[in-house]
Amino acid sequence: MNQKNLSLWLKLIIIGMAVCGLGVYFYFLPVMGKSLAQAQPEFAGCYYPWLIFLWATALPCYAALFFCWKTAVQIGRDNAFSETNAKNLKIISQLAQADVCLFFIGNAVLLVINMSHPGVLLASLLIDFAGIAIAVAANALSCLIQNAAHIKAENAEII
Structure with missing residues (x-):
C-alpha cells in the first residue's frame, strides 16, 4: 500500500468515526436518555445535565480527529516521518488525557x-482506561515518529 492509498484509507476512517460519533452523541444518547427519563420519572431532572456533560466530552474527541486528519494529509504527501506528525500525535495524546480527566471528573461531580450512581462511575472507568490507552499509544507513536524524523534529517544531511 503506497502513501496516497494509506492516506485515503485513514481519511475515510476518520470521516467514518466522525459520522458515527455524531450518530452516538446527537441521536443515540438523546433518544436513550429520553427513554430512560420517561421510564423512570425520578431521573427526568438528570437528562439535560448528563446530555450536556456527554456532549462536552465529545469536544476533545473531535479536536483529536482534526489532528488525525492533519497527520493523514502529511502521510499522503509522503511526509509520514516528520516533526509535524510527531507534534500532531503529541497533541492527540494530550487531548485524550484531557478527555479522560473531563470524563472522570464529570462522572464524579454528577455522583x-x-x-449518578456509584456503578456508573465504576463502569466509566473502563472508558477512562480506553482513553488512557489511546493517550499512551499516541504519545509512544509521537516519540517514535520524532526519532524517525531526526534519523531522516541526519540521513538527508549525509547524502
Missing part, C-alpha cells in the same frame, strides 16, 4: 450532586 456527588446525586445525579
